[in-house]
Amino acid sequence: MAKVRHSRFDCTPGCSVEAAIGLIDGKWKAIILWHLLAGTLRFNEIRRQVQSCTPRMLTNQLRELEDDGLITRKVYAQVPPKVEYSLSELGLSMAPILRSLKAWGDANIGLYGKPLGHDPRDLQPGGSA
Amino acid sequence: MAKVRHSRFDCTPGCSVEAAIGLIDGKWKAIILWHLLAGTLRFNEIRRQVQSCTPRMLTNQLRELEDDGLITRKVYAQVPPKVEYSLSELGLSMAPILRSLKAWGDANIGLYGKPLGHDPRDLQPGGSA
DNA sequence: CAGGATCCCACTGGATACTG
């Protein structure tokens, strides 16, 4: 990671499990990555997918993801502004993690009384947040 | 989850990605689960594997994992006390997630200047934290 | 051995208002 903005990495050296979760912690990162798995999105498009995330937090999380090299930020010099976020190679390489998270959630979320729509689209990023 | 001790679950209903990460957030849970994947461990055995986790936090995280149904706590009525922690069925079902996290970390941790031992034992839980 | 209790502070993150 470029700047160690988040100090959550004090595990013993060489702990790859911590390394990985350290990048997708922070309440929104995993879902953001998940949605970007479906393709490039603009700022407000992400907001719409992750409604309960405030603009401030969204910016924050996107910046950390960018600093960690997981996503790419492309700014179009125009008015009104247009900024596109997409997964980098490294971000794409996290797909297995994201999919296993999704798969587990799909299989087990019902146990917690949380009804799951089982909407087929849910199996693809871009579905409900 | 039994008691919603941790309030981190305010995503839109049906978000299975959030559901899954919500259970393994909290700085230590993923590593604890990882180590338990290798088999039953006692309190201080876990402490040794996750040195930088204080007893208080370890208790805390273990309790949450237990409340979430991911681990099982077996207390032996004896002196000195003996408590064993092991993965429940549900906890075991998270193995794919944990393994994908580990795999990703192994493949990419080097990019961050964190040297990786590439110790073969690292591929199995029970190795270095 | 396996924790519980208490103190305390840093950071997380929400609400709201403003801007290029």
Added chain:
DNA sequence: CAGTATCCAGTGGGATCCTG
């Protein structure tokens, strides 16, 4: 549209000491 700025509450989590 895509953020920034500021204020502020809640809590995550460390340090330390105590106990059945």
